Amino acid sequence: MNVPTVPMLFVEIEGVLRKTPDDLGRPWKGPFDIEVFPDAVERLRLWKGAGGRAIGFSQQGGVALGETDEQTAVRTLWTVRERVANLLDHVVHCPHHPEAAMPDHARCWCRLPKPGMLIAAQHEVSLRQQERYPLWMALLVARSPEALQAASDLGLDHLHGDAWRRDGGQ
Template sequence: MTNKAVFLDRDGVINVDHGYVYRKEDFEFVDGIFEACRRFQEQGYLLIVVTNQSGIARNMYTEPQFQELTDWMVERFKEQGVTISKVYHCPHHPDFGPAGERDCDCRKPKPGMILRGIEEFELDPAECIMVGDKPSDVAAAERAGIGTKVRVSTGSLFVTLPNNEASLSLLTHVDQIIHDRSSV
């Protein structure tokens, strides 16, 4: 049984963050993301997306529009031999949307989406990796007890590795990240 996963933020990690992307014609995959994910998958990691989508609360797009884009994105990964096990999203924002939905447990930096993934897939958080582009991604992972947190520079996959070394690409350092994880 797989007990480890890579949690991936969407905007800025999987796709270039053009701001509130909800249409496939605006969705631009970050170079190297398919190969990086394939390498993680080959090492036994599940791939789980955790993404804040406040554009829904802001009425910029709807849940069905988000789901349509998500289905399309997951299919592009599948065409590349990569399985996305689950996509969790937070449609909330503290300043927008229905008052009763503004204070949620899922909007990063809160760990709700990650904790749901840990529970649903029976993961060992210490064996998991979070790849995000914002401090809120790292904070959510920290609060969920994720063992390895990797922060990338938006859209370029410039990486700050766990030992605080910098790298030019997630793809070129997947093997080092996995090795560092296995030697802990």
């Protein structure tokens, strides 16, 4: 069986696709208050048009801290996916936080800079699409130091989200 080799883009949702409260200049109120960066949508279109796959990822530690619930976190991710014209092949999040009261909410393998969330998401897309995503063809775009550290630890090429949105990192 000949499995196609395809480039994979990992893109951090906060600050790269979705505007943060700092970008908006006001507090964020929930999934229906989401604004995406138009230039991020264009970058996703270019990546997908060139035959790549894209995964959106997010750290949703507020779930473990009781600041939000799992359903709201998932609805937020799906709203972002819709607002970026469904150009993401998969969205994934880590609901854990190291300061959570319950040990099973405080310790995990998916909270960045640990690689579990990224590996699991790529595996899910691979099973669905019957494709291979070699590391040398992958790119991670993020603003958070944790996500950029995960990329470095995994040997992934990575760009700061602002540079990627503005000019594709060139």
